[in-house]
Amino acid sequence: MLPFNSYPMRPGSFAATLGPTVVIAPHPDDEALGCGGLLALLRQQGVPVAAVLVSDGSMSHSNSLLFSAQARRAVRETEFCHALTLLGLDATEPLLLGLPDGRVPSSTTEPGFAAAATQLQEFLEQHAAATVLVPWRRDPHPDHRATSQLVAVALAAMDKPPRRLEYVVWAWERAAPDDLPTAADGVQGFRLNIEAGLRQKQRAIAAHRSQVAPGVFTDDADGFLLSEEMLAHFATPYEVFFEAVAP
Template sequence: MSSETALPFSAYPIRDASFVASLGATVVIAPHPDDEALGCGGLMALFHHAAMPVAAVLVSDGSMSHPASQLFSGPARRAVREAEFRHALSILGTDAQEPLLLGLPDGRVPASAEEPSFAEAATQLREFLEQYQAATVVVPWRRDPHPDHRATSQLVQAALAGMATAPRLLEYVVWAWERAAPADLPTDADKVTGFRLDIGAVVAQKQRAIAAHRSQVTPGVFTDDPGGFLLSAEMLAHFSSPYEVFFEALPS
């Protein structure tokens, strides 16, 4: 992690866990299975402990973390990743609401209306948010340095644009901890404020949810693709902190 990335995050003000009470019915949107646990698993667990409603959306099918596997076909890899996603939600206590699974291609989540399936996915997402009566939507930071994360942000913006009343928006970081260039971080033009949410009371619960994504943290699931993706120890260390980082629009 570069000092350029660490400095602004560590300087952000801390909000107490009671902050979740201000968010109302909330929907957490994950580009891949594990992003929900990594980026905002603590937030989700705090909702459960506060007996507040929270739902989840999984954008991609998660099938490309180990594309060379012969033992697991694409649909089989998708099934494993979705099962891990549901397991993580159960650990966080946020599985009462059936998640929305958009099933978009992992690594190729569409980022604009010119791309196939973008408009349909945005409509599905908007209808889910309206049905759930979401007061708050939690989505990856708009420039989190992964193409699917940035595309997810665009998809959410398209969904919100079609709503009569847009929900409150919080943005979380995942890959910015490791890969952010200075241009990826918030600027004055973004008109957002950063803060750290105190998740100390539930950080162990978050760690269990991360571990539920076994195919991403250990080599013992997709065993025949040694070049497949695994979260490094250095990356995972960022998510053992008693704080989660979020951005929110400044008051107009």
């Protein structure tokens, strides 16, 4: 059984302590699923927030003939920007890295990794990020893990790297024992009360129409859709995060 429900709860006012924040999403919808409630709270409390989208999001309905890969990318980036607006992030253009969905590079030896890490570092510095929100390092999706590696390299290159909070998405459904935190990770888990931002979070999730209901990419019956069981994890009034503990 996952330990998430036993983690200590922090109040929604915790958001105000994070300072200027950048959320990094591997795919359009991860920002709403994993930390949409926190994003809403940050904006409610007047904290600046900017966003980064790592992949092009084009592979969820890869068999579509009506929508080319470029058209699928455009749909999903539009959904991403709409969801951000619903969460209150309407002042800053997101950084769209456009890396290949399903094949986000995970090491400096892979094409595109170094350039993306540099772009990410520059974006964090440009926005004077005090906190970065990133997928849990072993969230069980290769693009989520690759995103974690990109962020790690970007932070390592900064003189004053921001605080790092790691959120969970696929760990709710797919986590194996080895995917969960261990003492060697040096992190502590906590739940954040997002009751005041839950309605906005649900609206932001729904804004990703191509991922929650059929009717956008209509000619790919086998295309990806979030299941009701998966969505139920993100309808609760709290979100789960991991943060490094002091040595």
